Amino acid sequence: xxxxxxxxxxxxxxxxxxxxxxAGKLAKxxxxxxxxxxxxxxxxxxSSHPSEPKLLLFSNKKSVPTMWKALSVDTVFKRTVKFGFIxxxxxxxxxxxxxxxxxxxxxxxxxxxxxxxxxxxxxKFMALKDFIxxxxxxxxxxxxxxxAGGKEETMEEAKPWLVQEVPELTLKSHKDVCxxxxxxxxxxxxxxxxxxxxxxxxxxxxxxxxxxxxDR
Numbered sequence: 001x002x003x004x005x006x007x008x009x010x011x012x013x014x015x016x017x018x019x020x021x022x023a024g025k026l027a028k029x030x031x032x033x034x035x036x037x038x039x040x041x042x043x044x045x046x047s048s049h050p051s052e053p054k055l056l057l058f059s060n061k062k063s064v065p066t067m068w069k070a071l072s073v074d075t076v077f078k079r080t081v082k083f084g085f086i087x088x089x090x091x092x093x094x095x096x097x098x099x100x101x102x103x104x105x106x107x108x109x110x111x112x113x114x115x116x117x118x119x120x121x122x123x124k125f126m127a128l129k130d131f132i133x134x135x136x137x138x139x140x141x142x143x144x145x146x147x148a149g150g151k152e153e154t155m156e157e158a159k160p161w162l163v164q165e166v167p168e169l170t171l172k173s174h175k176d177v178c179x180x181x182x183x184x185x186x187x188x189x190x191x192x193x194x195x196x197x198x199x200x201x202x203x204x205x206x207x208x209x210x211x212x213x214x215d216r
Contacts, residue, residue: 030066030069030070031069031073032064032068032069032070032072032073032083033072033073033078033082033083034064034068034069034072034083034084034085035082035083035084035085036064036084036085036086036087037056037084037085037086037090037093038090038093039090039092039093042084042093042096045082045084046108046113047113047159048082049082050110050111050112051111052080052081052082053080053081053082053107053108053109053132053135053136054081054082054083054084054107054108054109054113055071055081055082055083055084055105055106055107055132056084056085056086056097056105056106056107056108057083057084057085057086057103057104057105058086058088058093058094058097058099058102058103058104058105058106059085059086059087059088059102059103060087060088060102060103061087061103062087064085067123067124067125067128068083068085070125071083071125071128071129071132074129076133076136077132077136080136081132081135081136088102092196095196096196096199097116103123104118104119105118105119105123105128106118106119107119107131107132107135109135119131159172159173159176166188166194166198166199166202166203166206168194169187186202186205186206188202
């Protein structure tokens with residue numbers, strides 16, 4: 001018998017009592033806190049809850065693996081880590097993180113997502129848990145206060161431009177992007193959305209001139 005979470009009634013397993021079909025049935029009812037990422041929601045996901053590291057699984061599968069679901073609802077992780085799932089069909093995100101093979105796991109952390117680390121170990125539950133643990137337990141679910149000293153920023157209150165390679169200059173973002181603080185600000189004007197080639201070109205310019213101006 002399988003006893004799913006309410007309100008789904010219990011039901012008897014039919015067919016062969018083998019590991020793979022039973023696991024498949026159980027996986028359908030397994031809770032998870034994984035966010036399926038698309039071009040539209042990635043920046044908001046990455047910039048919200050800045051005190052929590054983001055774990056990204058890039059996969060050539062269409063559905064979230066059971067192991068990734070299980071990690072997302074771990075007693076500590078569900079309070080201190082955000083899990084994302086990206087299908088290989090989301091080419092904009094794949095190119096942005098320069099993913100060349102599947103599956104790939106990348107951790108992004110830091111208030112502005114400045115640290116990106118590609119996981120090099122085995123794609124097994126305990127190995128991944130050991131990799132995540134030091135960053136999850138350091139916060140133990142503590143929240144980062146918003147600008148007014150209140151609760152942590154929600155998805156709606158997040159600032160996606162803080163984690164974009166080349167942030168879009170808008171009424172909301174202009175102070176963070178260009179007009180608050182010192183430094184050289186280059187504004188690239190284009191009719192329509194910037195292509196990946198534009199992003200790569202501007203990122204290259206940023207790295208080049210940042211190194212030249214770093215001691216001035």
